[in-house]
Amino acid sequence: MALFGKKESEGKAPGVQAPPANKIVPREQKKSLPKAKENTKASDPSKQTTYLGKNLRINGNISGEGSLIILGKFEGEFDIKGQLKIAQGAEIKGNIKATGVSINGLVNGSIEATERILLDTTASMKGRLVTPKISIQDGAVFDGELQMSRKTEQAPKIVTPEAKQPLKTAAESEIK
Secondary structure (H helix, E strand, C coil): CEECCEECCCCCCCCCCCCCCCCCCCHHHHHHCCCCHHHHHHHCHHHCEEEECCCCEEEEEEEEECEEEECCEEEEEEEEECEEEECCCCEEECCEEEEEEEECCEEEEEEEEEEEEEECCCCEEEEEEEECCEEECCCCEEEEEEEECCCCCCCCCCCCHHHHCCCCCHHHHHHC
């Protein structure tokens, strides 16, 4: 049967397709192809997640990059460039600095997040919160101080009487 001027070969059975031909990719294009997901996950520390188990009791300081999920009890300081999640049943006594914090457990201390803080339904927080965005779900308990701030805080400008009057430019001086 001819389709658009091409004849079907007689040796092939109807409905059977030939296997796809191996494509030859130039070396320049191979370099631009995306790498496997596993390779990018392992090489990017901000995508890695670390778990501190339910049966752990840790006293000390933790700092680094990546996501951290706390399931046990911790007493100390956190300084994380990434997401920190305190799971239901976890207990934290200390100060936390992170990009984002999600609380389902018990926290006693201060939390400073550069992006967002989430107090979920089972959260219990006693202390100070500093963040540009916050979400407190029904059932969460918060006893403390909340400061909503932008990512970059600027020192307040001191206004002096001289600063209130606009400066004269050379053009204004010549006109008068």
